[in-house]
Amino acid sequence: MQKVLVVDDEPQIRTVLRGYLEAEGYNVAEAGDGAEALVALREDPPALVLLDVMLPGIDGLEVLRQLRSFSDAYVILVTARAEEVDKLVGLGVGADDYVTKPFSPREVTARVKAMLRRDNRGDRTDGDSLLRFDGLSIKPDHREVEANGMLVALSSLEFDLLATFAAEPGRVFSRVQLLEKVWGYDFYGDERVVDVHIRSLRAHLGDDASDPHLIATVRGVGYKFVAQPR
Template structure:
């Protein structure tokens, strides 16, 4: 049975989310602050975490950083703020989606279902590695190598996004195409999430992220993988 952890200091929010998700058949645990939430996460290893940004003891972004160092569980951020910066920071740290308070419980349930349908299953055993000059992408092991050195800190979502671009070298893929292939057809968030994760990938694989060689931007259209296959 799918397990979900709610970390939110507002009792009415916890009770509302708990009721709607239990009605869908999910197993729910709940925490009221950051340290308690992290402890419950380590104890129960949930499939998805619904995480408020503003928390006592340890804020949601710090909790998210701990989670990302230990697990690839899905994370949906909740925030009472509407500023772009809060959403972007959460996505950059590794959240899969965000929802701004106040929100519709039905929308939250729909987003939870959409996230859980994405799957984080490994690639097929017979999938060949993608080889380019100076870069290799191994779909079996979820590894990326540049100049013979493995890049170790790519998240699974970042790997899937990079691999999708590298599967079509020289072809421009729009944000909408990338959302469909990586996040899924029923993704409810903004196309901006693609830009955030592309920026994060560039920080990890490019020699100079400000002047990318592997992933270039085609203004008004999307992104293109530029490496030459070998």
């Protein structure tokens, strides 16, 4: 069974989410604060974390920051205010989706199911071919990336985004198309998560959005891969 960690300081919310998630066949663990969550994340890593932003002691953003140093588990951030989502997306904190309170447990469960259907994340890249571009090489079979001769550590979503671009250089992808290809056809979260992961991918690869040599923004449409094949 896939494991989901629910992190929230309200016991009632944890109990409700546990009930819905266990009914779908998930193994559910709980944490009531940030410190407890970090212990649980290291001792028995989950496939996905439902993480409240406002936690006593270590807040959700700090938990996420530390989590990203040792895990690429999916993270759905939970915030109490809808307007907070804009701020969180702008910060590029590395979450895969966002939900706001009050939420429907059914909707949250549906988002978890959609995210975890990406179990076989390597299936979104194919073949044993080595993709080479100026200053960049991608090994889809090994899920490895080198930029200027140095290995680059990418999250699973970041790698899948890069592989999607590199498979069709020059093609313009809308955010919706990228969500369908990388996150999955049944993903219905916030499409701004694409911008967050593009920003993070560019940072890892040393790509400048104002003068891109890899991923260019096509204003009003989406993104395209502009690197030249070798």
